Amino acid sequence: MTLRPGRTTRKIERPYTRQSRRVPRKSYVVGVPFPKTHQFEMGTKIGDYDVTIWGSARDAVQIRDNALEASRIVATKFLETKLGTNFFLKILLFPHHVIREHAIAQGAGADRFSQGMRRNFGRPQTTAVQVRKGQHILMLKVNSSNLELAKQAMKKASLKMPTPLILEIEK
Secondary structure, three states: OOOOOHHHOOOOOOOOOOOOOOOHHHOOOOOOOOOOOOOOEEEOOOOOOOEEEEEEEOOOEEEEHHHHHHHHHHHHHHHHHHHOOOOEEEEOOOOOEEEEEOOOOOOOOHHHHOOOOOOOOOEEEEEEEEEOOOOEEEEEEEOHHHHHHHHHHHHHHHHOOOOOEEEEEEO
């Protein structure tokens, strides 16, 4: 099944999260794929950084794991080309919410064997983060001389999210 557009999962819905890797028989949600994001901290963690930039959500939305991964990649690539490893970027949230999709038959003759909306609960397809308005999503630490480059990196990361990021600069 192809990836559906992000607008189909943007609205916050009831959390669907109970999964257990240790004791699988206690899981209510079965067959959840692992999130696309495996690395949540990039750059040099231990360092003297003067400025911290927080990226907060402008609206309450669900952010899929592939959007988090895309924003992480674009910000990291930009910062590595400009600053090397002289930064620390952290994704503050983990995608726990499981998104289900009901597969609908497509193409010629699909109406003959399609079940329509019968048994339409859906199967787990991906995971997402449920974010409140104003909640921090990303944290970036840099030196004060690299503040403008850090703002550009956060702007690039913001373009990959379903809601614009509000930047809060802390010195």
